[in-house]
Amino acid sequence: MARILIVDDEKNIREVVREYAQLNGYETDEAADGVEALNLVREKEYDCIILDIMMPRLDGYSACKEIKAIRSVPIIMLSARQEEYDKLLGFELGVDDYVVKPFSPKELMARIKVVLDRTYKTKTDRQILSFGGLVIDIEGRSVTVDGEKVNLTPKEIDLLIYFAKHPNIALSRNKLLEEVWNYDYYGDDRTVDAHVKMLRRNIGPYRDFIVTVRGMGYKFEA
Numbered sequence: 624m625a626r627i628l629i630v631d632d633e634k635n636i637r638e639v640v641r642e643y644a645q646l647n648g649y650e651t652d653e654a655a656d657g658v659e660a661l662n663l664v665r666e667k668e669y670d671c672i673i674l675d676i677m678m679p680r681l682d683g684y685s686a687c688k689e690i691k692a693i694r695s696v697p698i699i700m701l702s703a704r705q706e707e708y709d710k711l712l713g714f715e716l717g718v719d720d721y722v723v724k725p726f727s728p729k730e731l732m733a734r735i736k737v738v739l740d741r742t743y744k745t746k747t748d749r750q751i752l753s754f755g756g757l758v759i760d761i762e763g764r765s766v767t768v769d770g771e772k773v774n775l776t777p778k779e780i781d782l783l784i785y786f787a788k789h790p791n792i793a794l795s796r797n798k799l800l801e802e803v804w805n806y807d808y809y810g811d812d813r814t815v816d817a818h819v820k821m822l823r824r825n826i827g828p829y830r831d832f833i834v835t836v837r838g839m840g841y842k843f844e845a
Contacts, residue, residue, distance in 0.1 A: 624650055625671065626649065626652070626670055627650070628673070629651055630655075630659075630675055631701060636675075636724075637655075641653060643731070643732050647736075656681060657680060657686030660672070661686060668694065668770060670739060671699065672699070688716055694771070699722060702722075709721075719742075752784075756769040757832065768826055768827055768829065776821075783822055786832075787845075793836045795839050796839075800815060815841075819841060
């Protein structure tokens, strides 16, 4: 069951959207402004966020930017304004759809379904490896730790993907040099050790997934 976060400073709008969303089988949470929405996003995972633009404390554009920095979640923007500039700014921030007030709740539900279907299809078409809170998008070459994207160097991503594709197998340093750095790479064992050290640091709470095999190399155990 998809969980929807409804963010709008107008209580009646939140109530209408919540009622229709629940009738369509969605679980819902509500927030009256961008600050409240950010707090909820930090605590829970949502499948879609309905986000108003004009709100007190933190407007929809600012909230959208900060939410996208925390989690990769589809966002549908609500606005009483329909100028092209407003829509373009929203799309530049990563908004998935834009609905102008006043709107039909049934149309909004249809748009939510389209966004969820599109997002789900994209995820199932992509090769994604999940190990608890460590998620590796192989095709997209991105890694998230407990929902937050981590910045890895290209070679760190290559190394992590190779580990993840060969779980519970003891891999020698020479094997890793050959497979990750390719046969034409001329280096020594310290190259592997240095990258493993940086990788462990970057994946934080999941660093222990990369186990040292004494006198040989490493093994990925998740």
